[in-house]
Ligand SMILES: Nc1ncnc2c1ncn2[C@@H]1O[C@H](COP(=O)(O)OP(=O)(O)OP(=O)(O)O)[C@@H](O)[C@H]1O
């Protein structure tokens with residue numbers, strides 16, 4: 702595994718084939734790049750190429766806003782059962798609620814969820830895992846996020862998509878980790894930027910689809926633990942869970958089963974009613990997030 706050689710001007714933009722050649726034996730491949738650099742498209746092409754070679758292929762979707770695998774506010778693990786027309790067509794294997802659609806608000810939990818789901822996928826026998834990052838690369842926080850992700854996920858290859866040299870310091874970190882191959886690519890000319898409105902619309906649609914079969918479920922807090930998703934703004938107000946708050950419903954093993962929308966937290970704190978597609982009997986814990994969902 703080596704770095705991609707310098708390209709001459711006029712060379713066609715490198716695509717999945719080149720990335721494939723450069724990451725041939727890497728079980729875990731992490732894609733890093735700013736928003737709208739073609740990460741998800743490359744992840745999809747790479748997953749399809751690996752599948753065509755006969756590997757069992759998993760994808761970890763670390764984008765908690767423009768989520769493809771699992772709803773927004775989650776990191777998802779999917780596996781490719783057949784060629785994927787888009788990343789979201791991977792079969793959902795597991796997800797982790799992080800409580801926010803912004804990695805800035807859920808920095809540590811998002812990094813941890815990505816690492817845990819990669820381990821989960823490898824443990825389940827997936828031979829190759831492609832990790833699609835979240836687009837947080839700029840500034841001190843972007844650097845810290847990408848480096849923390851590299852340290853936690855421990856990829857064998859890091860593929861960096863860049864417009865200019867915005868990932869220079871992240872590449873420096875990746876190169877300092879023993880055993881990591883770094884592949885650095887320019888953004889393909891055709892890559893299109895999504896507007897803020899398109900991103901909002903995507904999140905709204907994905908959440909609406911997730912809640913399509915939701916109904917009111919009353920959880921008894923004598924049996925179900927209530928906790929806050931950890932993050933920079935601390936725990937939710939002790940007065941109760943505000944109506945509309947997105948929550949993650951977990952089983953006894955701490956797996957996120959699905960999302961809920963808090964409806965009514967009775968004043969005595971004895972029950973919490975949520976709209977969800979998850980059956981009440983499966984829920985052992987509720988993780989309270991930071992997003993309020995209205996529809
Ligand atoms: N190599 C390519 N050639 C032409 N168009 C592309 C290419 N890669 C991606 N695109 C298009 O550019 C847009 C953005 O691509 P993509 O969603 O893969 O980027 P991303 O980095 O994952 O974005 P996000 O920040 O939203 O996660 C999409 O409309 C996609 O179809």
Ligand SMILES: [Mg+2]
Pocket residue numbers: 740741742764767833
């Ligand atoms: Mg993407």
